Amino acid sequence: MELRKYIARRLVQIIVIFFVILTVLFLLFRLAPGDPVSRMVDPDMTPEDSEYLIAQLGLDQPIWVQYIIYIKNFFVGQFGYSFHYGEPVVKIIWDRLPNTILLFTTAIILSALVGVFLGKIASWHKGKKTDAGMTIGALVTHTLFLPWLALIMIWVFGFKLGWFPINGMVSEEVWLDPDSGFVAKALDVIHHMILPLATLFLIHFGAYLLIMRSSMLETLKEDYILTARAKGLEEKVIRDHHAAPNAALPVVTSVGLSLAFSINGGALTETVFTWPGIGRELVFSVSHNDYPLAQASFLLIAIVVLISNLVVDVLYAYLDPRIRY
């Protein structure tokens, strides 16, 4: 099958690109100013202690030796210990990644669904009040500054009204209580998730709405829409069955890219809401010269970007029969 061959070819490409990223990352970290040991040392440490520490971390080796060790470690799945936490990097990432995926996947899928739906309606009422209202609304929410909106949300709904917790992802009293079952725990997470989710939703749905709207307007000019009209179809059928599936294609690309970049792009949201995700960890590890953790986080981003691109391409082939690889 052609599609299978295409995926195989793309996977080979992905591996090559990944190697390039691996190498660039290694070099970037060695070129970056600052020294991890200076963060860890105590003022009472002797220079010998500090040198011992450097040797322990392997930082006294020539750079090419470090590189070979780095590549070898990657293949055996050994990402080392975080300089800061002293825990295995893999464990830290495994702990944080699901939280990020939960929040961002939900937010992006929700905003894409709502955006596509509203964009379709806006395009159908082009030039009328419904359209103007939706377009302006989308532009306003989309251009809001995310940290500002997040703080306003916390202030209004968390602090003033007290409807939602203002930070974190779980309440200890619920999770430490041996009596609380799965439902209670899930509800607790959802309760914590609503504010960051609403913030991300407000920022993102406008973009999908605008993409869908303009894509629909282009599609409605196509000849096959005229054919559909001439066939005597109802306007609703024309809109939902003939125009929307074609018009939604650009949204798929956009969703794929948003998902790919949610790991690092989410750093701001995760920081403001103290959501224990990977984005926050990434910023922290970079600012603390925590090489192993930062490297692993960047590699994770690279993998996610590469894979989501592949998924978008395959999805495209499925949605648009004209695309064959």
Added chain:
Amino acid sequence: MALLEVENLSIGYNTKGGYLKAVEGVSFALEEGQSLGFVGESGCGKTTIGMALMGLLPSNGSITQGRILFEGEDLLEISEKKMRQIRWGKIAMIFQAAMNALNPVQRVVDQIAEAIMTHSPAVGKRGAIEQVKDLFQIVGIPQERMRDYPHQYSGGMKQRAIIAMALACRPKLIIADEPTTALDVIVQDQILEETKNLQREFNIGMIFISHDISIVADVSHDIGIMYAGQLVEYGAREEVFESPVHPYTKALLSSYPTITGDRSLLQPIPGETPNLIYPPDGCRFCDRCPGAKPGCGEESPVWVDVSPGHKTLCYHC
């Protein structure tokens, strides 16, 4: 009663430059199973007439006067719901841009079956697909290509699929707007030949619209020559071709080459078509007419009968 009678139809478009009078005072009639061809240059209003018959004028277009009687019923008076039933159920269309007239993300069979099921829901999906099989046989596309997507078809096959779709609901009238313009001449000829046979076989009334006078000549019983939004000459094919009277018809005929006729230099028509936002007084062809006389540019011409059924919009012919 004629299948279709159009009386004094005028259509215009709101444009940035002003109100464009695309069609003015056009009348014609079509009997069941007959065919009629409209010829004219781009922008003469022939496509606009086709769209008006389907009730599919763009939103800036409007019909300012006239009647369109289809089977005795005025299409301009009936409800949108009724009009939807007539579209494709009674009047089908073969489009100018047939290459893009099929939805790229749906299978051809589904698109044709959709037309059938919209107009006779009782048939059901399975029954509709059976009918599509027959239609493919009629237009000569192998049945195993039914489940293909439009991009997998050649230009000729797409046009055949459109013709199959046009026949799907056994319409009384098919409007073919530049049906073969995008095809090479060999395929063009095949498609025209097949269309002609199908029209006879199913006794369908047809309106051919083309800028290419040779195509219209090939397939129509009657011919209307259009210029700047008006019909200028109308009559049986033989009459119009063998004894054209209107100077524009004559000019049009001598600007096309023939294979069998005498060798002569092609005569391009000098000048440009008039602006239809501010149409000129009097005869619209006056500026380009070799036989223009004083007064042609002031007084509007009226219809003159040349012979029974053959008439022209010119004083001096």
